[in-house]
Amino acid sequence: MADVEKRLSYIPSAATLGDAHDHESDDLKKPLDSEFVDSKYEEDSWFAWLVVLAGCIQAMITLGASRSHGVYQEYYVINEFSNSSTASISWIGSVQNTMLNLCGVFVGILSQIYDARIMCAIGSLCMGLSFILASFSTQIWQLVLTQGMLYGSAASFPYILGVTVPLQWIRKRRGLALAVVYMGSGVGGMWISILTRACIDSLGRAWSNRIIGCIMIVMGVGLSPLIISRRPARRPSKIMDFSVVREWRFLFIAAASFFAMGPNTIPYILMPTYVADVLKESGKLGSSIVTIINVSGIFGRFIAGMLSDRFGPINMLILWTLLAAFSQLGIWLPFASVPATIASAALFGVTGASIVGMILNALSHQYGVGRITYISGMVYMVYSLSSLGVVQTTSMMLDTVGHGTDYTWPIVYTGLLLVVSTVILVVFRVKISRKIVFFA
Numbered sequence: 001m002a003d004v005e006k007r008l009s010y011i012p013s014a015a016t017l018g019d020a021h022d023h024e025s026d027d028l029k030k031p032l033d034s035e036f037v038d039s040k041y042e043e044d045s046w047f048a049w050l051v052v053l054a055g056c057i058q059a060m061i062t063l064g065a066s067r068s069h070g071v072y073q074e075y076y077v078i079n080e081f082s083n084s085s086t087a088s089i090s091w092i093g094s095v096q097n098t099m100l101n102l103c104g105v106f107v108g109i110l111s112q113i114y115d116a117r118i119m120c121a122i123g124s125l126c127m128g129l130s131f132i133l134a135s136f137s138t139q140i141w142q143l144v145l146t147q148g149m150l151y152g153s154a155a156s157f158p159y160i161l162g163v164t165v166p167l168q169w170i171r172k173r174r175g176l177a178l179a180v181v182y183m184g185s186g187v188g189g190m191w192i193s194i195l196t197r198a199c200i201d202s203l204g205r206a207w208s209n210r211i212i213g214c215i216m217i218v219m220g221v222g223l224s225p226l227i228i229s230r231r232p233a234r235r236p237s238k239i240m241d242f243s244v245v246r247e248w249r250f251l252f253i254a255a256a257s258f259f260a261m262g263p264n265t266i267p268y269i270l271m272p273t274y275v276a277d278v279l280k281e282s283g284k285l286g287s288s289i290v291t292i293i294n295v296s297g298i299f300g301r302f303i304a305g306m307l308s309d310r311f312g313p314i315n316m317l318i319l320w321t322l323l324a325a326f327s328q329l330g331i332w333l334p335f336a337s338v339p340a341t342i343a344s345a346a347l348f349g350v351t352g353a354s355i356v357g358m359i360l361n362a363l364s365h366q367y368g369v370g371r372i373t374y375i376s377g378m379v380y381m382v383y384s385l386s387s388l389g390v391v392q393t394t395s396m397m398l399d400t401v402g403h404g405t406d407y408t409w410p411i412v413y414t415g416l417l418l419v420v421s422t423v424i425l426v427v428f429r430v431k432i433s434r435k436i437v438f439f440a
Contacts, residue, residue: 043168043169043170043171043230044169044170044171044172044173045169047169048166048169048170049169049170049177050226051165051166051169051226051227051228052166052169052170052177052180052181053180053226054162054166054223054226054227055162055163055165055166055181055184055227056162056180056181056182056183056184056187057162057184057219057223058120058124058158058159058161058162058163058184058220058223058227059159059162059163059181059182059184059185059188060184060185060187060188060219061124061127061158061188061192061215061216061219061220062100062127062155062158062159062162062185062188062220063100063159063182063184063185063188063189064184064185064186064187064188064189064190064191064192064294065131065151065155065188065189065192065212065216066096066097066100066152066155066265067185067186067188067189067192067193067265067268067290067293067294067353068188068189068192068193068196068268068290068294069092069093069096069097069268069269070093070193070268070269070270070271070272070286070287070289070290071193071196071197071200071272071286071287071290072092072093072147072196072205073089073090073092073093073269073272073273074272074273074276074286074287075200075205076089076092076140076143077089077273078273078276080205081140084140085395085399086273086395086398086399086404087392087395087396087398087399088140089140090269090391090392090395091140091144091148091392092140092143092144092147092148093148093265093269093391094148094387094388094391094392094395095144095148095149095152095388096147096148096149096151096152097152097265097384097387097388097391098152098384098385098387098388099148099149099151099152099153099156099384100151100152100153100155100156100159100384101156101261101380101381101383101384101387102152102156102380102381102384102385103152103153103156103157103160104156104160104376104377104378104379104380104381104384105374105377105378105380105381106156106377107119107156107157107160107161107373107377108160108371108373108374108375108376108377108378109374109377111160111161111229111373111374112231112371112373112374115229116161116165116227116228116229117224117225117226117227117228118224119157119161120157120158120161120162120220120224120227121220121221121224121225122157123154123155123156123157123158123161123220124154124157124158124216124217124219124220124221124224125154125217125220125221126150126153126154127151127154127155127157127158127216127217127220128213128214128215128216128217128220129154129213129217130146130147130150130151130154130213131146131147131151131209131210131212131213131216132209132210132213132214133146133150134146134147134151134209134213135205135206135207135208135209135210135213136206147209158220158224158227160373160376160377160380161227161229161373162181162227163178163181163182163357163360163376164360164369164372164373164376165227165228165229165373166178166181167360167364167369167372168229168230168231168369168372169230173309174309174361174364174365175304175305175306175307175308175309175313175361176302176305176306176309177305178301178305178308178357178358178360178361179301179302179303179304179305179306179354179357180302180305181357182297182301182354182356182357183297183298183301183302185294185297185353186294186295186296186297186298186300186301186349186353187294187298188294189268189290189291189293189294189297190291190294190295190298192212193287193290193291193294194287194291195208195211195212196208196212196287197284197287199211199212231371244367244375244378245378248431249366249428250366250375250378250379252424252425252427252428252431253359253362253363253366253379253428254378254379254382255424256317256321256359256421256424256425256428257359257379257382257383257386257421258382258383258385258386258421259386259417259418259420259421259424260321260324260355260359260417260418260421261355261356261359261383261386261387262383262386262387262389262390262417263328263352263390263394263413263414263415263417263418264352264353264355264356264387265387265391266390266391266394266410266414267293267328267332267344267345267348267352267414268290268293269391270394270398270407270410271286271289271290271293271341271344271345272286272287272289272290273286274341274407275289275338275341277404277405277407278336278405278407279336279337279338279341281338285338289341289342289345292342292345292346292349293345293346293348293349293353294349294353295349296345296346296347296348296349296350296353297349297350297353297354299350300320300349300350300351300353300354301353301354301357303350303354304316304320304354304357304358305357305361308358308361312365313358313361313362313365314362314425314428314429314432315429316358317355317358317359317362317425318422318425318426318429320351320352320354320355320358321351321355321418321421321422321425322418322419322422323347323350323351324347324348324351324352324355324418325415325416325418325419325422326347327344327345327347327348327351327352328344328348328411328414328415328418329411329412329415329416329419331343331344331347332344332411333408333411333412333415352418356383359379360372360376363375363376363379390413390414390417393413394410394413394414395410397409397410397413398410
């Protein structure tokens with residue numbers, strides 16, 4: 001094992017830059033990457049990239065379905081529940097996204113004890129069944145429980161494991177690997193939104209739920225055997241170790257995530273209804289807007305991953321978050337037209353849709369990848385609380401201040417949150433190093 005431990009030596013993180021006063025637990029101080037078991041396949045091998053591909057497809061059917069929820073939101077608002085408020089309907093999507101991330105910390109805890117492949121398979125099965133159950137739901141509260149709470153909780157397992165386990169296999173091109181994994185959400189959001197719209201138009205909403213649910217089960221369970229953790233499953237000394245939350249690095253990343261990821265789902269949800277309510281265009285254009293965001297996200301994640309490997313994930317996070325804010329405040333807000341909405345959606349897809357993967361990349365550089373599932377789960381828990389609050393707040397703004405048709409304040413609110421996140425990231429970058437040219 002000595003040669004294995006040498007090969008898997010610890011990656012220097014921001015801790016080596018000189019914060020000798022951090023009060024870390026023993027588990028967090030250890031060279032985490034050296035805890036991995038030996039394997040017939042080495043890191044950065046062809047098999048490692050096969051694990052990355054499996055993670056990409058898990059992101060495709062979990063985040064992809066979540067990112068295409070705007071198609072359902074539009075249908076619920078305009079057709080099925082036209083007499084209900086936007087805020088009440090938005091509970092379906094906001095609870096879904098909240099549970100998807102809130103359960104991340106529990107997935108992280110269980111992943112230290114149980115086999116990731118089994119957890120992923122069980123989660124995928126329950127995820128598909130939740131969509132099938134949603135097909136029989138006829139009330140908003142029923143959809144909140146099935147398409148929202150049950151789906152989000154179950155999808156959290158293949159999602160969190162699918163995006164974190166591949167990091168244990170890749171060292172040299174970790175940013176690119178994360179880009180490939182998260183590109184799955186863009187690809188999934190694209191074809192799932194198109195398929196959802198086609199199924200709703202031809203077969204109805206119920207059969208749309210059933211078809212998507214069956215696809216989730218087949219793809220999710222089928223690829224679970226490839227979600228192989230290189231870290232041996234064993235009960236940690238502390239089941240829930242919160243010592244990391246006292247570290248300034250974690251606090252900065254969590255705070256930036258809180259303000260950046262909260263508004264991350266707003267364009268997916270509001271742009272389709274904006275197209276119908278304000279621009280008076282067809283529902284197909286609203287679905288196309290979601291597709292544009294997802295397709296742009298495919299390229300954005302790839303570009304972000306390549307640049308993060310070259311210039312550092314924190315540096316690129318600052319730029320991407322600032323551009324995401326500009327897509328809202330500089331394009332969508334002042335120009336109420338179809339071209340401007342498409343441009344805003346495209347720019348947000350390139351930048352805003354990439355933020356979650358870049359945050360995970362930043363965490364891996366700060367803490368290594370030995371316990372990345374657990375640590376990232378804590379950040380996702382922060383993100384989930386922010387997402388729930390932001391989605392409901394923007395929906396209430398639209399219903400009250402905007403009277404259901406004026407999107408000005410929801411857009412301003414979304415953009416300003418991204419600006420706040422940018423400021424936090426700039427302060428974090430300066431605290432790491434005041435050098436202008438510095439990998440961070």
